[in-house]
Amino acid sequence: MTHEFKEIIKAYTLARQQGIPAVMATVVDVEGSSYRRPGVGMLILENGITKGAVSGGCVEKEVFRQAQSVFQTGTPKVMTYDGKYRLGCEGVLYILIETFDINQKLINTILGKLKSRNVFKISSFYSKTENPNDNMGSVVQFEEGEKIVFSHRIDKTMLHEESTLACFQRDMQPCFRLVIIGAEHDAIELCKLASTTGWEIEIVNSPKSPKQLEDFPGASKVHNSSPDNLRIEHVDNQTAFVLMTHNFAKDSLYLQAIMCLKPIYIGLLGPARRREKLLSALIEYNPDITEEFMNAIHGPAGLNLGAETPQEIAISIIAEILSIIRNQKPIPLQEKKGAIHDDPKRKNINVLSNKT
Numbered sequence: 536m537t538h539e540f541k542e543i544i545k546a547y548t549l550a551r552q553q554g555i556p557a558v559m560a561t562v563v564d565v566e567g568s569s570y571r572r573p574g575v576g577m578l579i580l581e582n583g584i585t586k587g588a589v590s591g592g593c594v595e596k597e598v599f600r601q602a603q604s605v606f607q608t609g610t611p612k613v614m615t616y617d618g619k620y621r622l623g624c625e626g627v628l629y630i631l632i633e634t635f636d637i638n639q640k641l642i643n644t645i646l647g648k649l650k651s652r653n654v655f656k657i658s659s660f661y662s663k664t665e666n667p668n669d670n671m672g673s674v675v676q677f678e679e680g681e682k683i684v685f686s687h688r689i690d691k692t693m694l695h696e697e698s699t700l701a702c703f704q705r706d707m708q709p710c711f712r713l714v715i716i717g718a719e720h721d722a723i724e725l726c727k728l729a730s731t732t733g734w735e736i737e738i739v740n741s742p743k744s745p746k747q748l749e750d751f752p753g754a755s756k757v758h759n760s761s762p763d764n765l766r767i768e769h770v771d772n773q774t775a776f777v778l779m780t781h782n783f784a785k786d787s788l789y790l791q792a793i794m795c796l797k798p799i800y801i802g803l804l805g806p807a808r809r810r811e812k813l814l815s816a817l818i819e820y821n822p823d824i825t826e827e828f829m830n831a832i833h834g835p836a837g838l839n840l841g842a843e844t845p846q847e848i849a850i851s852i853i854a855e856i857l858s859i860i861r862n863q864k865p866i867p868l869q870e871k872k873g874a875i876h877d878d879p880k881r882k883n884i885n886v887l888s889n890k891t
Contacts, residue, residue: 537711538735539575542586543559544642545646548642551642556636558579558606559576560631561659563630564663564701566629567627574657574705575589577589577595581606601630602632605632605634612671613661613663615628631671631672633671633672633689636687637685638687654677656707657676660673660701662700669688711860712734712775715776718738718740718751719779720845724849725779726738728849730753736754737754738754739765740758770796770798772797778802790817800831802834804836806835807835814829833855837855839851
């Protein structure tokens with residue numbers, strides 16, 4: 536959800552420059568099932584424009600209506616939305632609505648941290664009673680950084696784990712990034728489709744290729760780099776690579792160029808026998824290669840969906856990457872037991888001031 540938060544910050548920056556007040560709505564708890572999990576948010580501007588979503592579209596009008604009192608008073612509130620008779624999910628949503636008012640200096644701090652791929656957390660303090668409460672609110676905190684509250688009206692010294700309010704806390708990873716090594720038409724299709732998920736897309740292109748950033752819709756950066764001078768910064772477990780140059784020698788050299796990095800996924804285009812040849816060459820020239828790197832390699836890239844066209848192949852690759860980063864075994868949802876959204880990393884902390 537980090538990419539959604541990033542888009543909300545960008546949208547708010549433009550609104551702030553135009554002097555348009557904003558309110559933030561965040562799902563802080565759910566009873567039963569819901570279209571999306573707690574932590575999702577929606578920016579609401581006083582002129583009616585919104586960014587983000589808290590559901591599939593059925594709750595947003597009510598959130599906008601409820602937000603009007605927050606625009607008028609500036610006092611945060613929690614709205615309860617029971618979807619039992621109105622939604623297919625049959626869940627009860629608790630949504631914290633608060634003013635969103637961050638100065639430009641802090642906006643620049645947030646954007647800089649996001650660009651540097653820093654891990655951070657957002658804590659939302661709330662009460663399930665629907666009465667407005669000046670002590671409710673959300674705070675962003677980066678590692679070794681100051682707390683940034685959503686609204687300057689909030690006393691951030693009051694927002695801590697000793698509060699009598701409930702606290703929904705989510706750990707935010709860097710935006711997921713896909714590095715595509717290759718610039719043929721199938722790489723362009725993968726770039727376009729992957730960018731619609733909110734991933735940050737970077738292209739590695741041959742230095743002699745005439746293609747530029749505008750030739751790759753959805754990409755944020757193009758590296759015109761040969762294997763010997765390839766430099767991809769901040770590679771982490773939120774970074775994936777797909778090699779699709781359609782040239783065995785180039786793929787082999789690029790694979791060696793990223794050998795010291797630690798991406799969560801490396802996809803190889805082509806049949807299994809091509810993968811074996813690439814891995815044999817890699818091991819022959821690099822006998823000390825780590826098991827971690829080898830385990831990250833997937834080839835042929837993608838899930839077995841019967842994909843044939845470049846667009847379908849792109850979908851199968853994206854689906855496989857999602858299954859890896861979410862640690863899921865791909866199965867039809869109708870065969871899945873239990874809730875659709877199982878999130879063991881979710882932390883919904885209820886802290887009482889008189890705890891023992």
